[in-house]
Amino acid sequence: MTTTMNHPAAAAGKSRTPIIERLNIVTAFALGAISAFVVWRLALQFLPADSEVRLFTREDKITLLSMIAWFVGFMTGIGALVAPFRWVMGKDLSHDENMFLAGKDMGIKRYFRYTTDHKVVGIQYLIITMVIFGIGGILAMLIRANLGTPEGGLIHPQAYNSIVGTHGIIMIVGTIIMVTGPIGNFIMPIMIGARDMAFPRLNALSFWLIVAAAIPLIWAQFIGGISTGWSAYNPLAGQAPLGMNGYIMFICIFALSTMVAGANITTTVVRMRAKGMTWNRTPIFIYGVVASVALALPAFPVFFLSQVMSGMDRALDTSFYNTAGGGSGWLYENLFWIMGHPEVYVILIPAVAALMEMAPVFTRRPLFSFNVAVMGIAGISGLSILVWAHHMYISGWAPLLNAPFMLTTELISIPTGMLFLVLVGTLWRGRLWMTMPTLSIFALLWNFMIGGITGIYLSDVPADAFLHGSMYVTAHFHYTLMGAGLTGALASLVYWFPKMTGRMFDKKLSWISFWMVQIGFNVTFGGMFIVGLQGQPRRVEAYAALFNRGNLITSIGAAVIMSGMLVLLYGVISSWRHGVVAPMNPWHAKTLEWTVANPIPLENFAVLPVVTSDPYGYGKEKK
Amino acid sequence: MTELKPSTKNKWWKHPDVKKTFIFWLIFTPAIGIFGTQFHVLSMPDPASEVMGGVIGLMRLFTWAAAPVAALVFAICATALTSSRHYGDNPPADADHQISNSPRANATWIVVSAMLCLFALVTGLVVLQKEGDALHEENAIHVNVTGQQWAWNYDYADGARSEVLYLPVDVPVVFHITSKDVKHSFWIVEMGIKMDANPGYTTETAVTPNKIGVFNVRCAELCGLLHAYMQNKVHVVSKADYEKWLADRSALEARS
Amino acid sequence: MSVETHSHNAHHEDPDVVGSRNRLGVILILVADIAFALSMVFVYFYLRAQNVNDMWLPKATEEHAAIVAVSSSKAWTVTAIAAVGLLTHFYALKGARAHNDVQLKLGSLIALIASITAIYFQYNTFVTAPFTFSDGAYVSCFYLFAVMNFVHLALTVFISFGNWNRARLGLYAANVWHVDIVNVWWVWMVVSSLLGAFCLSFP
Numbered sequence A: 001m002t003t004t005m006n007h008p009a010a011a012a013g014k015s016r017t018p019i020i021e022r023l024n025i026v027t028a029f030a031l032g033a034i035s036a037f038v039v040w041r042l043a044l045q046f047l048p049a050d051s052e053v054r055l056f057t058r059e060d061k062i063t064l065l066s067m068i069a070w071f072v073g074f075m076t077g078i079g080a081l082v083a084p085f086r087w088v089m090g091k092d093l094s095h096d097e098n099m100f101l102a103g104k105d106m107g108i109k110r111y112f113r114y115t116t117d118h119k120v121v122g123i124q125y126l127i128i129t130m131v132i133f134g135i136g137g138i139l140a141m142l143i144r145a146n147l148g149t150p151e152g153g154l155i156h157p158q159a160y161n162s163i164v165g166t167h168g169i170i171m172i173v174g175t176i177i178m179v180t181g182p183i184g185n186f187i188m189p190i191m192i193g194a195r196d197m198a199f200p201r202l203n204a205l206s207f208w209l210i211v212a213a214a215i216p217l218i219w220a221q222f223i224g225g226i227s228t229g230w231s232a233y234n235p236l237a238g239q240a241p242l243g244m245n246g247y248i249m250f251i252c253i254f255a256l257s258t259m260v261a262g263a264n265i266t267t268t269v270v271r272m273r274a275k276g277m278t279w280n281r282t283p284i285f286i287y288g289v290v291a292s293v294a295l296a297l298p299a300f301p302v303f304f305l306s307q308v309m310s311g312m313d314r315a316l317d318t319s320f321y322n323t324a325g326g327g328s329g330w331l332y333e334n335l336f337w338i339m340g341h342p343e344v345y346v347i348l349i350p351a352v353a354a355l356m357e358m359a360p361v362f363t364r365r366p367l368f369s370f371n372v373a374v375m376g377i378a379g380i381s382g383l384s385i386l387v388w389a390h391h392m393y394i395s396g397w398a399p400l401l402n403a404p405f406m407l408t409t410e411l412i413s414i415p416t417g418m419l420f421l422v423l424v425g426t427l428w429r430g431r432l433w434m435t436m437p438t439l440s441i442f443a444l445l446w447n448f449m450i451g452g453i454t455g456i457y458l459s460d461v462p463a464d465a466f467l468h469g470s471m472y473v474t475a476h477f478h479y480t481l482m483g484a485g486l487t488g489a490l491a492s493l494v495y496w497f498p499k500m501t502g503r504m505f506d507k508k509l510s511w512i513s514f515w516m517v518q519i520g521f522n523v524t525f526g527g528m529f530i531v532g533l534q535g536q537p538r539r540v541e542a543y544a545a546l547f548n549r550g551n552l553i554t555s556i557g558a559a560v561i562m563s564g565m566l567v568l569l570y571g572v573i574s575s576w577r578h579g580v581v582a583p584m585n586p587w588h589a590k591t592l593e594w595t596v597a598n599p600i601p602l603e604n605f606a607v608l609p610v611v612t613s614d615p616y617g618y619g620k621e622k623k
Numbered sequence B: 001m002t003e004l005k006p007s008t009k010n011k012w013w014k015h016p017d018v019k020k021t022f023i024f025w026l027i028f029t030p031a032i033g034i035f036g037t038q039f040h041v042l043s044m045p046d047p048a049s050e051v052m053g054g055v056i057g058l059m060r061l062f063t064w065a066a067a068p069v070a071a072l073v074f075a076i077c078a079t080a081l082t083s084s085r086h087y088g089d090n091p092p093a094d095a096d097h098q099i100s101n102s103p104r105a106n107a108t109w110i111v112v113s114a115m116l117c118l119f120a121l122v123t124g125l126v127v128l129q130k131e132g133d134a135l136h137e138e139n140a141i142h143v144n145v146t147g148q149q150w151a152w153n154y155d156y157a158d159g160a161r162s163e164v165l166y167l168p169v170d171v172p173v174v175f176h177i178t179s180k181d182v183k184h185s186f187w188i189v190e191m192g193i194k195m196d197a198n199p200g201y202t203t204e205t206a207v208t209p210n211k212i213g214v215f216n217v218r219c220a221e222l223c224g225l226l227h228a229y230m231q232n233k234v235h236v237v238s239k240a241d242y243e244k245w246l247a248d249r250s251a252l253e254a255r256s
Numbered sequence C: 001m002s003v004e005t006h007s008h009n010a011h012h013e014d015p016d017v018v019g020s021r022n023r024l025g026v027i028l029i030l031v032a033d034i035a036f037a038l039s040m041v042f043v044y045f046y047l048r049a050q051n052v053n054d055m056w057l058p059k060a061t062e063e064h065a066a067i068v069a070v071s072s073s074k075a076w077t078v079t080a081i082a083a084v085g086l087l088t089h090f091y092a093l094k095g096a097r098a099h100n101d102v103q104l105k106l107g108s109l110i111a112l113i114a115s116i117t118a119i120y121f122q123y124n125t126f127v128t129a130p131f132t133f134s135d136g137a138y139v140s141c142f143y144l145f146a147v148m149n150f151v152h153l154a155l156t157v158f159i160s161f162g163n164w165n166r167a168r169l170g171l172y173a174a175n176v177w178h179v180d181i182v183n184v185w186w187v188w189m190v191v192s193s194l195l196g197a198f199c200l201s202f203p
Helices: A008-013 A025-046 A057-078 A082-089 A095-101 A107-112 A118-146 A157-180 A182-186 A200-221 A243-271 A284-315 A329-363 A370-384 A399-411 A413-427 A436-459 A461-467 A471-501 A507-534 A545-578 B016-043 B050-083 B103-134 B239-255 C015-050 C073-097 C101-127 C137-169 C177-200
Strands: A609-611 B141-148 B151-156 B165-168 B173-179 B184-188 B193-197 B203-207 B213-219 B231-237 C003-005
Touching: A025 A057, A025 A200, A057 A200, A057 A243, A057 A284, A082 C137, A095 A200, A107 A118, A118 A157, A118 A182, A118 A200, A118 A471, A118 A545, A157 A182, A157 A200, A157 A243, A157 A284, A157 A329, A157 A471, A182 A284, A182 A329, A182 A471, A200 A243, A243 A284, A243 C015, A284 A329, A284 A370, A284 C015, A284 C137, A329 A370, A329 A413, A329 A436, A329 A471, A329 C015, A370 A413, A399 A413, A399 A436, A399 A461, A399 B103, A413 A436, A413 B050, A413 B103, A436 A461, A436 A471, A436 A507, A436 B050, A436 B103, A461 B050, A461 B103, A461 B193, A471 A507, A471 A545, A507 A545, A507 B016, B016 B050, B050 B103, B103 B203, B141 B165, B141 B184, B141 B193, B151 B239, B165 B239, B173 B184, B173 B193, B193 B203, B231 B239, C015 C137, C015 C177, C073 C101, C073 C137, C073 C177, C101 C137, C101 C177, C137 C177
Parallel strands: B141 B173, B165 B231
Antiparallel strands: A609 C003, B141 B151, B173 B203, B184 B193, B184 B213, B213 B231
């Protein structure tokens, strides 16, 4: 590996191309597919037949083994294993090889490789997030189509349940990565004045793990689907078709991705902030991103474990959740929600923090109460790991614990209120610069207020005994995750679009899509609140005639959201291709990412910046 | 509520924005309170038990408690939107102040939200206590509820079995709930009670129906293919009718 | 945000800076692994306390003999061997810090041997277990711990082989922090193994 490789294309023409340059998305898919096929054939041949106790154990083993083979093959093919093996062999990557991995002078090809440059990873994340939302949105429209009439019946119940489950889990994953993925990778290192992430290879790894995870989930759709909803409660998941193995693999690989990304982003922020960027000069968005990924760090391994045990129950016939063998469904619920509740704040916090970051820019005044904002983020993160059992008030697992969990849940409204205070405080006596992100701040306050208040009803045990498991809950969490979370993410997209693509996002299109999405959203989930209060359970494919009106409202609203999203998609594509070329700092903002030129050089800063104040110095000084 | 306004100079209440916000707040609070309670109460089914009446009352109470806070947030939004808007590709001039903190506003906000939180907690605990006591009612009738894909079965104390639930009016009932296969959730909609049916465990919940009529039982936890159809009726009848039905059922059971 | 600039050389960061950054990264990844291991402890004691259908350790029936928990001594043995590995690796680390090449190489080699021995013992525990997967909740947990420890030990073998190989090639002259980070992993390896052995001591 001593050849200098200033021009990789030239190097590729030589007789002996280094393996590191041969690997890309094609070799990854090829190797993944081949190893999955080989293992599948071998398993089919050599695995002994089942005992009579369980019918599907053998098929489960074969499916899981093939999926694991896919995973290993794919990660080998993309080049994730090169560096670890080189470390073991004592042949560390040279400087030129590292520059090759960073995608130096590679053009469009670097987006299809194990590229370590954080800006490439950010764009990769942006694309995959949009793909996920596209698929999830189509699935949502299928759900609404089936619920167009009380009898349902448009889609077979099994397929319907699978659509509901797949919509749920991929939207959860999509919303988890929607801010910390694209913005957190592309913008965050520049915002703190770093040349790249702390561990560039782990950065690439976290992205390609998501691609590797996606295939088992798609695979699952052809072998019975995920007919259990996104929560995949056991023992229902134990008796679900083979597609469940796809869910298990998907979660395990995705959990690895969040772990890697969490360690990477946290280390970057803790260790690599620019000189002079003390904690009280660090932009609030950075706090949001770190809180989010740091919260995911202890939460997702629990999910990972719950799925490992689910897989063992299926493939090896163990009894973690199987009550006949001494297992417990409550165990699954506990593990699932110990992950599940921090996870909603993993989604929410960076989106809200992004809007806090934009608020001073678009009100031309300092952020109100920076300290309270930090306290709010920290308080939510801390409390969120103590509230999981409010999802289990009526499961009967520990009635005596309902009161303490009601306490912790309601306590979380205090730090949440702090986030509201910061936002309204910043709006107070500001000069509003009306843009799509500005409107999004108001939309967030509106939606999050509704989501928050309905959350207080749900946190109350007696009210929850009526509302739990109804469409009311579905509407509530869409108000928080979509009404607040996605609103913040879309605003982030428009706000940082000039820096990420070098072009301005079309203003008219961003406004049109904003109003369509927000109005459609409130109609959709307003209708869903009504049917929930009337008593319609979640995840049903048919319903009593009583719920007709509310469901009709919801379906109409959903169509409006979809149209608004299509406008937004058109806006992304057209602005990216031939939008107005963006100046270096179109919003006249004061954070560091606006001090680098477009297009951003490979190492961001020729000379590293030194920070001397916080980035919120707007407003005229009082005489 | 107006002392929540952030300000650093004296006579902050004389600022025109404060007056504007206050007026918005005065309009928004009742608007949100009335709309919020009506939205919930009109959608929810008529209560068929005291528990459900309690749930409706609780939501009414919480909505009114939340209304002033929500109104304040929206009032500040409305003030901001009506005071200074700038359209265009270049930013407006900077705001005429540099307020970046207000300990007084922060403290008031946190104290008020803590008090509201405490209020919600205490209210919830009171109702919870009442429901806990209901499980130990001495003259209650006991019904074993068994969920299985995708139907409910009811076993009464004296050997009667049924696939449709019959209950006497004004008599406390304790349900002992379990499942044969996967997790279900036993929900009597109009009575406002719900409890999961877990395989391998028995859970309990209690209610006293206070209205004669036919109500709905639905499964509230995804339980497989026909989850949507796992619903049934509950008949609440007079005590005499109930005794008669029970005797018929027991006799039927004894014959078979 | 006011910005001043100062010159900086991008490609030659101080090894101490890089080392402390890497150390933090590894510790954060271990946070995730610790959460994983602690939830396994939760699983074990939850299922043990619930004893659903009296199937934690199934009683004898007409078809099956009663399931008896295996002695935890094997789990403790694996932990003890791993502890030896940790100690010798620490010895190697001290050697590296003192620029004592022989001590570094020797310690790394013994640590590697210890990890291989431990993984052999772990494998042995696994294959000689007197029950099958479907024999109740205790057995399920037993296999879960065995699998986790096996995976951890496999990683340890990989890492300690690399560590010894790098020591052998003399790559640690400038950046001792690699050895330090491997030590962090060894500590967690022993602690996680200890957690498993601790749980299995309460069948």
